[in-house]
Amino acid sequence: MSEASLPELSAVEMLRGFAQRRFTPDDVLAACLDRISRWNPTINALTTIDTEGASQQAQASTRRWAKGQPLGRLDGVPIGIKDMQDVRGLPTTHGSPLFRNNLAARDQAIVARLRNSGAVVAAKTNVPEFGAGGNTRNPVWGATCNPFDTRLIVGGSSGGSAAALAADMLPLCTGSDTGGSLRLPASLCGVVGFRPSANVIAHPDRPLGWSAISVLGPMARTMDDLVLMLGCIHGSDLDDPLSAPAAADRFNNIRPTPLARLRVGVSEDFGGLPVDPEIRATFRQRIDLIAPHVASLKEVDLALGDMDRVFDILRAESFLAAFGIGVQRSSDDFPSQVRANVAVGRKMTLDDRAWAHAEQTRILRRFNRLMREVDVILLPTAPVSPFPWTQSFADTIDGQPQDIYYRWLALTYRGSLSGGPSLTLPAGRDASGMPFGLQMLGAIGGDARLLAIGKSLETLFQQDDSTARPRPDFAALKPAPVDPRSIIDSARHADADPTSARTAV
Numbered sequence: 001m002s003e004a005s006l007p008e009l010s011a012v013e014m015l016r017g018f019a020q021r022r023f024t025p026d027d028v029l030a031a032c033l034d035r036i037s038r039w040n041p042t043i044n045a046l047t048t049i050d051t052e053g054a055s056q057q058a059q060a061s062t063r064r065w066a067k068g069q070p071l072g073r074l075d076g077v078p079i080g081i082k083d084m085q086d087v088r089g090l091p092t093t094h095g096s097p098l099f100r101n102n103l104a105a106r107d108q109a110i111v112a113r114l115r116n117s118g119a120v121v122a123a124k125t126n127v128p129e130f131g132a133g134g135n136t137r138n139p140v141w142g143a144t145c146n147p148f149d150t151r152l153i154v155g156g157s158s159g160g161s162a163a164a165l166a167a168d169m170l171p172l173c174t175g176s177d178t179g180g181s182l183r184l185p186a187s188l189c190g191v192v193g194f195r196p197s198a199n200v201i202a203h204p205d206r207p208l209g210w211s212a213i214s215v216l217g218p219m220a221r222t223m224d225d226l227v228l229m230l231g232c233i234h235g236s237d238l239d240d241p242l243s244a245p246a247a248a249d250r251f252n253n254i255r256p257t258p259l260a261r262l263r264v265g266v267s268e269d270f271g272g273l274p275v276d277p278e279i280r281a282t283f284r285q286r287i288d289l290i291a292p293h294v295a296s297l298k299e300v301d302l303a304l305g306d307m308d309r310v311f312d313i314l315r316a317e318s319f320l321a322a323f324g325i326g327v328q329r330s331s332d333d334f335p336s337q338v339r340a341n342v343a344v345g346r347k348m349t350l351d352d353r354a355w356a357h358a359e360q361t362r363i364l365r366r367f368n369r370l371m372r373e374v375d376v377i378l379l380p381t382a383p384v385s386p387f388p389w390t391q392s393f394a395d396t397i398d399g400q401p402q403d404i405y406y407r408w409l410a411l412t413y414r415g416s417l418s419g420g421p422s423l424t425l426p427a428g429r430d431a432s433g434m435p436f437g438l439q440m441l442g443a444i445g446g447d448a449r450l451l452a453i454g455k456s457l458e459t460l461f462q463q464d465d466s467t468a469r470p471r472p473d474f475a476a477l478k479p480a481p482v483d484p485r486s487i488i489d490s491a492r493h494a495d496a497d498p499t500s501a502r503t504a505v
Contacts, residue, residue, distance in 0.1 A: 006031035011077045011171040011225040018065045018076050025061040025076030029054055029120060032078050036123070036169045042150060042477065044484040045163035046123040047083050047141045048090050054078065054122040061118060074232055075118025080164050080173035083124040083141075084131050084157070085216075086205075087111050095129040095138030098333050109204050110174060110216050110233050117232040125173055126160030130323070132337035134184050134409050135392055136160055142485035143389045146189060147472040148434055150480040152386035155185030161219050162189035166435075166472060171221065172229050178214045178318070179311065180381075180412025183424040186219055187381035187437025190426040190470045192226045192454075193219045196447050197421050199244040201230075202237030207321045209241050212419045213314045221469065223425075223455045227254050230451075254448055256456040257375075259293040265374035270414050271303035274397040275383040278431040283380045286427050286438055289467060290378070293460060300370055300377055305363045307414045308407070313348060313356035315406075315413075320345030337405060360417055364444070367418040371443040376453050381424045381437035383411055390482060411439065420444040423454045428467040435470050 006028050009017070017023050033051060040046050061076035070076070086092050086104035088111075093099045107115060115121065129138040136159025137143035144159045146152040147167040154163045161173035162185035175182030177195040186193025198212035206214055218233065220226035231251040236243040266287055269275045275283075291297050319341035327334050327342045334342075370377070383397050394408035395401060402408050415422045420442055427438040438457070442450030461467040 007035045007168045007171075009171065010222050011074065011220070011228060012222075014077055014171065015073075015075075018070070021065075024065065025058040025120060028076065029058040029078055029122065032122065032170060035167075039147075039167050039474070040169065042145065042479050043147055043163050043167055044142055044144050045126060045154075045160045045167065045169060046080065047093065047126050047160065048124040050090055050122060053089070054120050057120040061120060064118070070118060072117035072232065073228065074114065074172075077119050077172060078122040078170050079114060079119045080123045080125045080161055080170045081111055081121060082158055082161055082174050082176060083127050084176065085111060085174060087121055087124065090124060092124075093140050094131065095127045095140050097139055100140055109202055109237055113233045113235065114174075119172070119232070122170060123164070125158070125164055127158070128156045128337070129335045130338050131157035131176070131181065132335060132341070133157070133393060133405055134180070135389055136163075136185070137389060137484070142483075145389060145480050145484050146386055146434070147477070148190070148470070149386070150478060150484075151388055152434070153188065153389040153391075154386075155188040155382070157181040158193070158219060159185040162186050162191055162193070165189065165191040165219060165221050172225060173219045174216065175219045176214065176216050177416070178413070179315065179406060179416055180409045182217050182219055183381055183412045183422060183437070183439060184409060186424045187426075187439070188386045188435060190435030190437070191219060191221050192223060192426065193217065193424045194226055194230065194451070195416070195422045196230070196234070197445055198242045198419050199236075200234050200246075200421075200447055202235055202240040202243040204237040204239035206240065208318055209239070211314065211318060212242055213318060213416060223451070223458045227251055227451055227455075251448060251451070254451045254455065256459060257449070257452040259290075259456050259460065260295060262294040262376065262453065262456070263374045264290065264294050264297040265300035265370065265377040266297060267300055267302045267377060267379045270379055270411050271301065271307070273383065273410050273414075274400040275380060275411070276385065276398055279380050279383060279385065279436075282430045282436050283438075286436075286467065287378065289464075290457070290460065298374070300374065302370075302377070302379075302414070304366045305359050307363060307417055308410060310356045310359050310363065310417060311413045312344065312404075313352055314360070316341050316345035316348060317353065340405070363417050364419065367420070368444065376450065377441040379439050379441070380411060381439040383408060385430050385432040385434050389480075389484070415439065415441050418444060421447040421450045423450055425454055425457055425461070426469040427461050429470050
């Protein structure tokens with residue numbers, strides 16, 4: 001096998017090659033680093049690239065494989081870590097000048113589990129500043145460009161991870177998700193992203209340990225790779241009170257669910273959200289493809305309550321906990337997105353918080369009733385096709401203005417409120433030729449079941465070039481008209497109405 005093709009292999013194929021001694025972890029890392037050197041200057045998906053450290057890890061893995069003694073299930077597989085998660089000895093900048101020189105003293109729990117499985121930590125992946133918003137750009141590293149069209153966004157906040165996967169720089173990357181932070185970029189870049197139930201992957205560094213709104217999750221190019229990675233990072237931690245002990249092999253034998261037995265619920269707009277007509281049309285085409293293969297398919301009503309207000313309060317609460325003191329001390333050190341959420345939080349009362357948690361509980365119970373009638377609910381992941389990354393967010397969708405900068409993420413953040421698992425699966429391209437992601441919602445605690453359904457639908461989509469996972473055309477890829485590393489948000493320190501989509505950048 002040529003070195004040039006090694007980065008395109010799945011993690012499963014890499015591990016098979018190591019076991020058969022057709023190539024080594026050294027070979028794979030060298031090929032990935034070569035690909036990174038070629039394409040990262042154009043796409044800007046990766047921030048810190050630990051060539052020396054990764055090489056040492058790959059050499060150690062090569063020696064283990066030579067002895068037939070791999071350390072774990074990912075031994076020798078290169079991986080990217082989101083630049084909001086600590087890797088010992090590497091910068092964790094959060095995309096903020098405040099943390100430009102912040103070297104992590106330890107591995108975050110998810111990173112430690114990956115190391116224990118033998119994964120080669122190769123690089124950090126780009127994020128919006130402090131992870132706020134669906135456009136991956138910041139004043140430290142610049143913007144990440146979509147590998148399918150460098151003029152366009154990758155989504156966020158796990159945008160660097162999604163772009164690195166789509167460009168075959170790395171086979172696996174970490175993500176995190178509050179309102180769609182890994183599902184949105186996975187959709188816009190044509191890869192797989194999984195938001196697990198809140199108790200699956202321990203998140204002991206979460207500021208609000210009892211809040212399930214933010215979770216960690218795996219990102220990959222295939223379902224098999226995603227499940228493999230999940231099997232290495234799930235587990236509990238005493239510092240995360242929501243995480244729950246579970247069998248170590250709970251995700252080891254996920255087999256596709258027979259489609260002929262599947263009861264499918266469908267929603268084009270998650271209870272009446274604005275969705276671009278072309279996205280609706282693409283979604284309907286995918287549903288038409290699925291319909292003949294499943295036991296039943298019906299529209300479901302996902303108007304489960306005042307979901308937007310609930311999310312506004314829960315999001316503001318989490319931002320107030322994480323950034324409130326910092327913004328109070330030095331507001332100008334924080335971007336307007338963060339200041340907007342903190343300002344909203346400070347206007348809220350205990351009555352607001354009590355109402356939000358009670359309404360979220362009502363939403364959960366209505367969702368549970370729906371899931372007794374279907375096995376999975378399908379809907380679009382993003383309401384629009386990718387737009388230029390020089391534009392902060394989608395301020396209008398299908399003619400409807402959005403009232404705050406993250407409202408265009410409602411198709412995903414509404415799904416966060418139940419606390420159950422959700423998956424984004426690549427399903428061909430939209431009418432603009434950009435990747436289209438199908439979002440799947442599963443029952444509370446039904447993570448394994450949802451992953452099994454995802455495997456089945458992936459197999460169905462792969463049978464047709466029009467619905468298979470899209471691949472970038474690197475022969476036609478051109479650098480963005482604006483250097484993604486030169487972008488600095490001139491509105492960052494401007495006074496802004498925190499509830500105005502047109503000023504809260």
